[in-house]
Amino acid sequence: MEIALWQIIALTVYAFIAIYDSLETNLGLNRPIQAGFFTGLILGDVTLGLAVGATLQLMILGVGTYGGASIPDYMSGAIIGTAFGIMSGLGVEFAIGVAVPIGLFLVQLDILARFANTFFQHRADRYAEEGNFRAVERMNILGIIPWGLSRAIPVLVALAFGPEIVDTLVSVTPEWLLNGLRVAGKVLPALGIAILLRYLPSKKYSAYLLIGFVLAAFLKVSMVGVALAGLALGLLVYQRSQEKTALSSEGGVDEDE
Amino acid sequence: MRMSDTTNKITKKDLRKVFLRWFLAGQVGWNYERMQGLCYCYSMMPVLRKLYKGDDLKRAVKRHLQFFNTEPDMAHLILGANVAIEEKEGLAGEEVATAVKTGLMGPFAGVGDTIFGVIIPTVLLSIGANMALNGSSAGVWIWLIWAVIRCWLRWKFTEIGYAQGTRLVTTMSDKIQGFTEAASILGLTVIGALIPTVVTPKVPFVFQSGDVTLEVQQVLDQIMPSLIPVLLVAFIYWLLGREKMTSTKAIWILLAISIVLGGLGILGT
Numbered sequence: 001m002e003i004a005l006w007q008i009i010a011l012t013v014y015a016f017i018a019i020y021d022s023l024e025t026n027l028g029l030n031r032p033i034q035a036g037f038f039t040g041l042i043l044g045d046v047t048l049g050l051a052v053g054a055t056l057q058l059m060i061l062g063v064g065t066y067g068g069a070s071i072p073d074y075m076s077g078a079i080i081g082t083a084f085g086i087m088s089g090l091g092v093e094f095a096i097g098v099a100v101p102i103g104l105f106l107v108q109l110d111i112l113a114r115f116a117n118t119f120f121q122h123r124a125d126r127y128a129e130e131g132n133f134r135a136v137e138r139m140n141i142l143g144i145i146p147w148g149l150s151r152a153i154p155v156l157v158a159l160a161f162g163p164e165i166v167d168t169l170v171s172v173t174p175e176w177l178l179n180g181l182r183v184a185g186k187v188l189p190a191l192g193i194a195i196l197l198r199y200l201p202s203k204k205y206s207a208y209l210l211i212g213f214v215l216a217a218f219l220k221v222s223m224v225g226v227a228l229a230g231l232a233l234g235l236l237v238y239q240r241s242q243e244k245t246a247l248s249s250e251g252g253v254d255e256d257e
Numbered sequence: 258m259r260m261s262d263t264t265n266k267i268t269k270k271d272l273r274k275v276f277l278r279w280f281l282a283g284q285v286g287w288n289y290e291r292m293q294g295l296c297y298c299y300s301m302m303p304v305l306r307k308l309y310k311g312d313d314l315k316r317a318v319k320r321h322l323q324f325f326n327t328e329p330d331m332a333h334l335i336l337g338a339n340v341a342i343e344e345k346e347g348l349a350g351e352e353v354a355t356a357v358k359t360g361l362m363g364p365f366a367g368v369g370d371t372i373f374g375v376i377i378p379t380v381l382l383s384i385g386a387n388m389a390l391n392g393s394s395a396g397v398w399i400w401l402i403w404a405v406i407r408c409w410l411r412w413k414f415t416e417i418g419y420a421q422g423t424r425l426v427t428t429m430s431d432k433i434q435g436f437t438e439a440a441s442i443l444g445l446t447v448i449g450a451l452i453p454t455v456v457t458p459k460v461p462f463v464f465q466s467g468d469v470t471l472e473v474q475q476v477l478d479q480i481m482p483s484l485i486p487v488l489l490v491a492f493i494y495w496l497l498g499r500e501k502m503t504s505t506k507a508i509w510i511l512l513a514i515s516i517v518l519g520g521l522g523i524l525g526t
Contacts, residue, residue, distance in 0.1 A: 023284035024329075026407055028400035031382065033389050037397050047392045054389035054396075057382055058455050063504060064374040067366065068292055068326065072505065100512065104505055117288035121295050121322075124286075128318045133302065136318060140299035143286035180516030183524045186458040187489060187515045188508070193456065194493035195504055196448050199375060200441050208442050212449025217482045223384045223450060230380070230446030238439035245431050 001087055007042050008159045011079050014038055015155040016148035018075050023147065032056035035078040040086075049082045052095045056081075056103065058189035061196055070110040076151050077103030080158040088166045094173065097181040100188075106154055113150035117143045208233060266307060267344045267419075274303040275336055276415040280408065283329050292326035297336075297358075304340050313348055320351065327362035328369025333411045335361050337418020338425040345422065353423060360426060368433045376444040377403070383451050390455070452490055453483035458515075460485065461525035 014029070022030030029035070033053040040049020056074040063071045081099025085091055120139040127135035158165075196202075202209060208230070215221040215229060278300040286295035298321040305317045327335065335358055342354045381403055385396020418425055464471035477484045496507055518524040 020285065023287070024281055025404070027404045028397070031400065033382065033385055034397050034400070037389070037394050046394065050389035050392060050394060054386035057386045057389075058451075059508070061379050061382060061451075064370060064378075066370045066374065068287065068289070072508075100508065104508065107505075114287060114289055117286055117295075118290045119288075120286055121288045121290055124295050124298070124322060125319075128315065128322055131315055133306070133314070133318060136322070137299050137302055140282055140286035140295045143288070143295070144282075147285060176520040177516060179522075179525075180519035182526050183458055183519030184512050184515035186456065186526050187511055187524075189455040190452075190486065190489045190493055191504065191507055191511055193448055193451055193490050194497055194507075196375065196379060196444070197490070197494050198497050200371075200444055200448075202445060202448075205442055205445050208445040209449040212446035213452055213483075213487075214449075215446075216450035217453035221450070223387045223447070223454065226450035227380050227384060227443070227447050230443040233446060234439035234441075234443040237442055238435050241435035241438060245435070 001043070001089075003043070003083065003087060003159060003162065008156065010042050011039060011083065011159060012152045012156040015076055015079060015151040019147050019151045020144055022075075030075045032060075032074045032078040035075045036082050039079045039082040043083060043086045045082075045086045048085055048092055048095065049078075051092045052082045052085060052099060053078045055092075055096055055185050055188065056099055057192075059100075059192045061192035063192070063195055068114065070107050070114070072103040073106035073110060073151070074099065074103040076106050076155050079155050080162075083159055084162060084166050084169070087162060088170045090170060090173070090178070093178055093182040093185055094169075096185050096188075097173075097177075098169070100184075102154075102158070106150075109150040109154060113146040116146035267304060267340060271304055271307060272337070272340060272415060272419055273412075275300050275340060276333065276412050278303070279329075279332060279336055279415075280411055283332060291322070291324040293329075293332070294321075294323055294325045297325040297332075298322045300336060301339065301343075304343060308343055308347065316348070317343075320355070323355075325358060325362060327366040328373060330373045330407065330411055330414065331365035331369035332362075333414035334418040334425060334429070335365065337415040337420075338422055339418075341419045341422035357423060357426060361429075364430070364433065368437050371437050372440045373407075376440040379444050380447050383447050383455075387454055452486050456483075456486035456489060457526070458485060458489070458524045459526060460523065462523055 014035070018029035018035060021027050029038075031053075033050065036049035036051075036053020036056070037046060038049070040046040043049075056078050060072060060074055065071055077099035080102050081095040084098045085095025088094055120142050124136045124139040127133070127139065211233070212226055212230065215226050221229070279296070282299060283296045284293060286299065287293055288295065298318060301321050302318070305314060305321070309317050338357055339354055342350045342357060346353060381399055382396065385399055388395045421428055460473045460477060462473045464473065481487075493507060493511070496502055496510070497504065515524070
């Protein structure tokens with residue numbers, strides 16, 4: 001299909017807002033599932049958008065911007081990948097094949113945005129010295145611009161020049177490669193899981209990992225069911241730890257209200 | 258101490274301003290040099306303006322423009338405590354305020370990243386991604402509900418921080434350990450279930466020798482369901498533990514392996 005101008009604009013604006021949202025309001029717009037969903041909605045194939053977003057999401061479950069680290073930009077990747085998947089008619093695996101390298105490449109722009117904001121910090125120092133506090137405040141707000149552009153520009157460029165790129169990609173992508181990408185879509189979520197296991201105390205609490213696995217693989221309990229079981233187990237351990245601290249230290253501070 | 262008991266200068270409205278500023282712009286000014294420093298100063302500004310004038314104000318602004326970085330949800334506790342300290346001690350409390358800020362931002366980043374950055378997203382997005390793969394957008398709406406709860410929680414954190422003031426340092430450290438452990442257990446249980454649910458490559462390969470045909474996947478299933486996914490996760494876990502291995506490198510390696518094995522028809526879907 002051909003992509004219309006209003007669709008390009010809508011997705012570009014979405015990318016700009018999404019990165020702001022991930023920094024502040026956390027409605028989830030920067031998550032690949034949401035980005036894929038929205039792109040699918042705009043371009044008329046929600047199922048494909050959700051599938052692309054979900055696969056990308058699972059790859060980076062345990063990856064976060066801890067301490068200001070830059071991570072693959074799978075939000076923009078999901079938008080561009082989903083759009084290309086729909087435009088080319090080649091579906092989910094093609095979309096993921098496009099989205100992954102793009103997401104990895106766009107890390108560079110995240111770094112650039114964080115770097116660009118140093119400029120505003122220095123301006124703020126100067127304004128503080130001069131006693132111009134309104135301007136100090138303005139410097140913080142202006143930080144939105146490098147952030148937003150670091151997402152909006154690549155989406156705009158990819159979608160505006162997309163049709164030609166898609167045509168070329170389609171003509172050179174052989175069937176075996178599509179097969180491989182299809183497999184990659186099923187394999188890559190394992191990476192997100194492995195990253196999480198590295199981050200969490202998975203050796204200390206390996207028993208709970210096993211419980212979760214058995215519930216899903218053997219007993220076919222749904223994800224919501226497993227989460228509730230996990231919550232119950234967590235609560236048990238929490239209560240026990242609170243009892244212990246209550247015994248060792250007299251009187252805690254009331255934290256309600 | 259309750260907020261209503263205070264006869265001091267800072268009102269609930271001021272506190273709400275600080276909350277809103279951090280909620281809406283607590284990271285936009287993020288930069289490599291001082292990370293959230295600029296945003297922190299921006300958020301404290303309404304309180305600083307109210308408490309200080311002239312050169313005192315300038316001094317306070319410059320103090321708050323310094324390096325700061327923590328997990329954005331947990332930051333509300335620190336902001337709240339900081340407001341209480343500035344209100345009570347004024348400029349005499351400079352050192353205490355800085356000590357609370359810098360002392361808490363590290364531990365709060367650790368526990369905040371684990372709970373708000375890893376565990377809750379893992380649980381909610383695992384459920385959401387699973388539904389999305391089946392064509393349902395429910396995960397999108399689940400996250401929105403969480404966003405509302407989270408916003409409320411962030412306001413509560415601001416209030417708690419303000420009520421506790423300097424005591425925040427001691428009261429929180431008791432709770433944090435237990436919280437993190439419980440959250441980790443919830444996270445790991447979900448991750449255990451995630452392996453057979455979302456990692457789903459199959460082995461379509463069929464051995465043939467004379468009249469005997471052997472479907473490899475069937476044999477694997479008899480040994481244990483989801484054997485391939487388990488081995489795959491174990492392999493990547495090991496891979497990530499190797500020196501100089503990064504998750505980005507791992508993606509390229511997995512893409513290459515998938516394309517080769519998928520292209521050859523050893524792995525399929």
